[in-house]
Amino acid sequence: MIGGSLAVLAVAAALVLNAMRDSIVFFSTPSMAAEKHIPAGKRFRLGGLVQPGSLVRGDDLAVTFSVADGSATLPVSYNGILPDLFREGQGVVAEGALDGAGTFKADTVLAKHDETYMPKDVADALKKQGHWKDDYGAKPFAGPAKPVQGASK
Amino acid sequence: MIAETGHYALVLALALALIQSTVPLVGARRRDASLMNVARSTALAQLGFVGVSFTLLVMLHVTSDFSVANVFENSHSLKPLIYKITGVWGNHEGSMLLWVSILALFGGLVAAFGNNLPLSLRAHVLAVQAWIASAFYLFILITSNPFLRIANPPIEGRDLNPVLQDIGLAVHPPMLYLGYVGFSISFSFAVAALIEGRIDAAWARWVRPWTLVAWIFLTLGIAMGSYWAYYELGWGGWWFWDPVENASLMPWLAGTALLHSAVVMEKRDALKVWTILLSILAFSLSLLGTFLVRSGVLTSVHAFATDPTRGVFILLILCIFIGGSLSLYAWRASALKQGGLFAPISREGALVLNNLFLTTACATVFIGTLYPLALEVLTGDKISVGAPFFNLTFAPLFVAAMIAVPFGPLLAWKRGDLVAAAQRLTAAGIAALLAIAVLWAWTRGGATFAPLAIGLAVFVIAGALCDLAERTGLFRMPVAISVRRARGLPRSAWGSAFAHAGVGVALIGIVCETTWNSEYIATMKPDQVAKVAGYELKLDGITQRQGPNFREMIAQFSVSLDGRPLEVMTPSKRNFTTRGSSTTEAALLTRGASQLYISLGEAAADGGIAVRIYHKPLVLLIWFGPVLMAFGGMLSLSDRRLRVGAPKPAKAGRALQAAE
Numbered sequence: 115m116i117g118g119s120l121a122v123l124a125v126a127a128a129l130v131l132n133a134m135r136d137s138i139v140f141f142s143t144p145s146m147a148a149e150k151h152i153p154a155g156k157r158f159r160l161g162g163l164v165q166p167g168s169l170v171r172g173d174d175l176a177v178t179f180s181v182a183d184g185s186a187t188l189p190v191s192y193n194g195i196l197p198d199l200f201r202e203g204q205g206v207v208a209e210g211a212l213d214g215a216g217t218f219k220a221d222t223v224l225a226k227h228d229e230t231y232m233p234k235d236v237a238d239a240l241k242k243q244g245h246w247k248d249d250y251g252a253k254p255f256a257g258p259a260k261p262v263q264g265a266s267k
Numbered sequence: 268m269i270a271e272t273g274h275y276a277l278v279l280a281l282a283l284a285l286i287q288s289t290v291p292l293v294g295a296r297r298r299d300a301s302l303m304n305v306a307r308s309t310a311l312a313q314l315g316f317v318g319v320s321f322t323l324l325v326m327l328h329v330t331s332d333f334s335v336a337n338v339f340e341n342s343h344s345l346k347p348l349i350y351k352i353t354g355v356w357g358n359h360e361g362s363m364l365l366w367v368s369i370l371a372l373f374g375g376l377v378a379a380f381g382n383n384l385p386l387s388l389r390a391h392v393l394a395v396q397a398w399i400a401s402a403f404y405l406f407i408l409i410t411s412n413p414f415l416r417i418a419n420p421p422i423e424g425r426d427l428n429p430v431l432q433d434i435g436l437a438v439h440p441p442m443l444y445l446g447y448v449g450f451s452i453s454f455s456f457a458v459a460a461l462i463e464g465r466i467d468a469a470w471a472r473w474v475r476p477w478t479l480v481a482w483i484f485l486t487l488g489i490a491m492g493s494y495w496a497y498y499e500l501g502w503g504g505w506w507f508w509d510p511v512e513n514a515s516l517m518p519w520l521a522g523t524a525l526l527h528s529a530v531v532m533e534k535r536d537a538l539k540v541w542t543i544l545l546s547i548l549a550f551s552l553s554l555l556g557t558f559l560v561r562s563g564v565l566t567s568v569h570a571f572a573t574d575p576t577r578g579v580f581i582l583l584i585l586c587i588f589i590g591g592s593l594s595l596y597a598w599r600a601s602a603l604k605q606g607g608l609f610a611p612i613s614r615e616g617a618l619v620l621n622n623l624f625l626t627t628a629c630a631t632v633f634i635g636t637l638y639p640l641a642l643e644v645l646t647g648d649k650i651s652v653g654a655p656f657f658n659l660t661f662a663p664l665f666v667a668a669m670i671a672v673p674f675g676p677l678l679a680w681k682r683g684d685l686v687a688a689a690q691r692l693t694a695a696g697i698a699a700l701l702a703i704a705v706l707w708a709w710t711r712g713g714a715t716f717a718p719l720a721i722g723l724a725v726f727v728i729a730g731a732l733c734d735l736a737e738r739t740g741l742f743r744m745p746v747a748i749s750v751r752r753a754r755g756l757p758r759s760a761w762g763s764a765f766a767h768a769g770v771g772v773a774l775i776g777i778v779c780e781t782t783w784n785s786e787y788i789a790t791m792k793p794d795q796v797a798k799v800a801g802y803e804l805k806l807d808g809i810t811q812r813q814g815p816n817f818r819e820m821i822a823q824f825s826v827s828l829d830g831r832p833l834e835v836m837t838p839s840k841r842n843f844t845t846r847g848s849s850t851t852e853a854a855l856l857t858r859g860a861s862q863l864y865i866s867l868g869e870a871a872a873d874g875g876i877a878v879r880i881y882h883k884p885l886v887l888l889i890w891f892g893p894v895l896m897a898f899g900g901m902l903s904l905s906d907r908r909l910r911v912g913a914p915k916p917a918k919a920g921r922a923l924q925a926a927e
Contacts, residue, residue, distance in 0.1 A: 118611070119623055122664075126627045129660045130634055137655030140648070159651055175790060175868075175877060194788060195868035195877045198501070198840075198849050 139209065145186035147212075154212045160188060160220070161207045169202055181206060181218070192220040270335050273323035274414040277364075280316040280371070281404035283309045288397035291390035303386050306393035307378045313400065314375035321355075321368045324413055328355050334420035337361060337413040343426035343845055345816040353436040354427040359561065359577075360413035362440060366557070367403045369441075369448045373477075374400065377452065384473065391459030392452075399451055402584045410577045426816060426845035435495030442488030443515060447553040449481025450522060454550035457543045458592055461599040471533035471542065476904055478529060478549075482522045483900040489515050490893035501851030501866035503881045505780070505889060508657045513636040514556030520629035521549040524622045531618050535680060537609060540600045541622070547596060551589040552629075558585050559636075613683040617675035624668035631660040669723055669774070672767050673730020676760075677737065691737055695729035717782040720774065727771035731764040762903030766896045773892025776860070779885040787880040790871055800882035802863060803827045804836070809876060817841040819852075822867055822876060826856060838865040838878075860887040 141159045142152065152158060160181055168180035168187075175194055179202075180187045190208055200206065200223065208220035287309035294302025324337070328351050333339040341358045342351060356362040374396040381389045407413070456474045460466040492515070497505040506512065525545040531538045562578035609615040635652045642648055673695055677688040703722035710718065736742065738760060739752040785800045797804045807823040821839040825832060838854035856863040861884045868877025 118620070122623050122627055122667075126631060126660070126664060129663060130631055133656045133659035134638075137653070137659060139651045139653065141651060171871070175788065195502075195879055198851060 141207075143183040143186075144181055144188040145183055147188060148186050152212060154214050157209065157211045159207055159209045160190065160218050161205070162188075164200070164202045164204060164206050166202045178217075181208065188218050189216075190218045190220050192223055194223075196223055269323050269327055269332070270414040270416060273320045273327070274412065276316045276320040276323070277404065277408060277414075280313050280320065280367075281401060281408065283313040283316065284397045284400040284404055286397075287313060288394050288401055291394045295387045295390045298387075300386060303390035306390045306397075307381075310371075310374045310378035310393050310396070313397075314371040314378075317364075317368045317371040321364055324361060324364060325352055325355050327414075328352065328361075331424065333422070333424050334416055335413075336415045336417050339417060339421055339424045341427050342424040343816055344423060346427065346432070347815060349434070349437065350427060350432045354431070356440050357427050357431040357436055360407070360411045362444075363403070363407050363411050363561065364413055365441065366444055366448060367400060367407065369444050370396070370400050370403065370451060373448060373452050377455075377477075387463065388456075388459055388470075391462055392455045395455035395458045396451060399455075399588065402587070406577075406580050406584065410580050423845075426843065429817070429841065429843040429846060429848055429850045430499060432843075432850075433495065433499055435491065435499065439488060439492045439495055442484050442491055444488075446481050446483075446485025446488050446522075447515075447518060447556060449477065449484060450518060450546075450550040450553050452477040452481070453525065453546040454592070457546035458595060460543060460603070461592075461595050464599060464602040466539050466543070466603050468533050468536050471529050474542075474546065475526070475529045475533060478522060478525055478546075479900050479904050482519070482526055483897045483904070485515070485519050485522060486893050486897045486900065489519060490890045490897075494890050497886075498853050498855060498864075499850070501853050502879065503784075503786075503853075503864050503866070503883065505886075508635070508652075508654045510636050511560055513632050514559045517629050517632055517636070518549050518552040518556060520625050520632070521545060521552050524625040524629070525549050527618045527621050527625075531615050535609065535615055537615060538619070539603050543600065543603070544596060545622070545626075547589075547592045548626075551585075551592070552633075554585050554588060558582060609680070610682040612678065612685050614675065614678045614680045616683070617671065617678050620671055621668065621675060624664055624671070628661055628664045628668070631664065632657065635660070666720075666723065669727055669770065672727050672770065673733065676731075676734045676763060676767075692730055692733055694736075695726050695733045698729040699723065699726035714782045717778050720778040724771040724774035724778070727774070728768045731768040731771070735761070735764050758906040759903040762899040762901075762906070765899030765902060767899075769892045769895030769897075769899060771892070772888050772895055773890075776885050776888025776890075776892060780883050780889060783884045785882045788878070790875040790877050792873075792875040797878070797880055799863070799880050800884075801828060802833075802882065803830075804863075804865070804880060806876075806878075807835075809870070812839075814841065816845065817843045820867070820870065822865075822878070824854070824865060826863065836863070836865055838867050840867045857887065860885045860891070862886050 139157055139159055141161060142150065143162050144160065147158070147160065162181040162183040165180035165182045165187055168178075168189075170178050172178065176191070177193075177196065178189060178191045180189050182188075190210075192208065192210075207224040208218065209222040209224070210218055210220035213219050287306055290309075291303050291306035294300070294305065327335050327338050328342055329348065331338065331342055331344045331351070333342075337358065337360050341354050341361070346354065354361075356365040374393060377384075377389070377392060377396070381392075384392075453474045456470065456477075460470055489512075492512070493505045496507070497503065525542065528538050528542045528545055532542045558578075558581045562581050635656050639650050639652050642650060673692055674685070674688050677683075677691050678685070699722040702725040703718045706718035706721055735753075735756075738756055739749045741749045744752075787797050787799045789797070791797060791806045793806050793808050795806050797806075804824045804826050807825055809820060809822050812819045812821060819839050819841045821837050824836045824838070826834050826836055834856055836854040836856055839852045840849055841852060842849045851866045853864055853866040861882070864879075864881040864883060866879045868879065870876045
């Protein structure tokens with residue numbers, strides 16, 4: 115029985131370590147992405163503010179916008195419906211990878227269902243760089259505080 | 268005046284809780300019955316005062332008294348009455364008040380119905396309950412007072428977050444809290460047993476129904492929350508592996524393990540120490556969930572960093588209760604006598620295996636949820652652990668557990684026969700293989716994994732039926748005898764069969780939804796037709812409407828199947844002016860257990876509108892499964908042995924067991 119328990123635990127530990135290696139996604143801001151020279155095709159989460167005036171809607175739900183963190187910007191392209199709270203000048207987190215031309219191809223755009231919400235990663239990054247404004251004041255609330263995804267096609 | 272009375276009632280509840288947490292303990296030391304009985308009256312009085320306090324907060328919200336900060340920040344005079352009431356717990360302060368009210372309710376129930384408990388056990392249990400209650404009263408009074416006044420009352424409130432203006436808020440948080448807080452009872456019983464250094468089967472008989480109640484509510488609460496997110500957030504997802512959800516899943520896993528180990532302890536007087544540990548863990552994980560959600564570490568560091576009092580306070584509560592109970596466990600557990608030996612292949616062995624899988628699965632969720640936080644604190648690296656991680660860790664463990672589920676109930680206590688159990692499951696195995704073969708042939712070239720998973724689910728469901736057939740002697744004996752046996756079968760046997768089948772049903776829903784989900788995302792103009800999974804959806808037009816506290820854009824779709832018109836669906840997008848935010852109201856068309864789902868995106872300048880249309884086959888089974896599980900739980904709860912068996916375990920138990 116003890117042997118069986120150990121076997122289950124060992125299997126679980128192996129699963130966890132394996133999953134840790136393959137399925138964890140790191141978070142970067144545009145300037146961190148430039149510093150680290152993230153190779154094209156490697157998935158990561160890009161966070162920052164949507165650059166005001168950068169949102170361009172193309173044909174059939176294709177959009178491009180830029181994500182900025184105060185010292186660098188990165189162009190993002192996305193195909194799908196943006197979440198309700200996607201606004202220019204607001205925080206955003208996009209998941210995807212860089213293509214060869216240096217554009218971030220997002221397959222998921224995340225926002226939270228609260229207009230005062232700032233994704234945690236973005237808030238931290240902005241604060242570190244001195245771009246934090248106190249009126250971003252966020253309040254935790256009960257209920258489905260879940261990320262809302264703009265599903266891609 | 269109302270706010271001040273509510274505040275004062277809360278202070279009085281704290282005072283009563285402080286008395287309740289000390290006097291009965293002194294009484295137990297001195298074996299003074301009158302001092303021990305203080306626990307009962309204070310617990311009931313405490314419930315009364317918290318009840319008053321909570322009712323007054325509800326009144327403040329209903330009357331839209333904007334001189335109270337909590338009402339101003341979360342309410343609006345035009346809000347429908349139901350949301351004025353549910354808005355009470357749609358915010359931090361109010362939801363903490365609901366939390367302690369439910370805690371007091373459970374304490375009150377033990378006090379009211381615990382007459383047949385040994386006096387000193389009841390005194391200890393209620394004292395431990397009062398420790399928890401005192402900590403949370405202090406938390407509310409010091410850091411999150413819902414009755415705070417504003418010096419210059421504004422005329423209008425800021426309105427409740429639009430996403431929360433939904434019937435889901437009326438049901439989901441109270442259910443979830445009943446589950447979370449319900450585990451405080453088994454926790455208090457465990458700590459009381461450790462303090463007393465005594466534990467027996469009667470103890471388990473007492474703990475099991477309370478755990479079962481908490482588990483039923485938690486199951487329904489999680490399922491309800493998942494369905495709410497599914498229809499409210501507008502992109503058809505029902506589980507996100509979000510830390511907030513994981514926070515509720517962890518106590519559920521630990522609680523499920525506890526339910527099973529408590530059976531072993533009650534029936535066979537074994538696994539005592541483990542059961543105690545699980546009781547502590549289940550409630551500790553509930554506290555951890557409260558911390559994760561309430562301190563704001565997850566939703567925004569900002570809230571935690573600029574107002575650390577709340578987070579630090581809850582963290583302190585967390586450390587004291589979890590650390591304290593685990594230390595007590597380490598110190599006293601060896602004093603509890605072990606009993607009831609059993610062979611590895613036996614009902615007990617199967618339940619141990621179940622516990623092993625559930626707790627390990629719980630541990631992987633724990634790691635996935637807390638690892639990013641720990642890493643960020645230690646190295647500053649930010650990572651996100653999402654669905655892929657849990658699919659690779661949680662899913663395999665769960666699959667292994669599912670394979671074992673049908674065997675458990677067919678093994679005998681003490682020493683079971685695996686081969687005999689396997690023989691009895693032949694029918695279930697054949698059903699599963701048939702399901703796999705049929706699905707394989709039907710979806711040739713499609714997903715290979717889905718038929719296997721559905722086969723597993725069929726195995727679990729058929730296994731539960733086999734177990735019932737075996738117990739009632741169906742097909743082996745005349746029908747009349749089978750029916751008589753079915754009547755005599757303990758309700759808990761029916762209960763576990765339903766609950767196990769529920770897991771299988773939910774699995775079928777999950778697999779079908781994720782594998783054969785079809786979606787259509789595009790910009791549509793009026794009179795354009797979308798084709799999804801054989802359905803034709805024509806966009807008739809877009810209209811505007813004014814709601815009580817929002818403006819609404821409604822799109823009308825005519826749905827037809829094979830040229831036959833079915834129904835009109837009207838998804839909409841609401842814009843809440845006070846908060847300047849919008850919500851997506853998805854439209855659902857239910858056909859059997861499958862659903863057609865439409866949600867709207869932004870309107871384009873040329874008169875078109877972005878739409879998302881999904882066809883989700885058998886998606887309702889995902890929530891029907893948990894409802895079955897909860898129903899099984901309720902059947903178990905109505906078992907005579909649990910209702911009357913506690914004080915005189917031997918007699919009541921034996922009389923009914925003979926029917927097995």
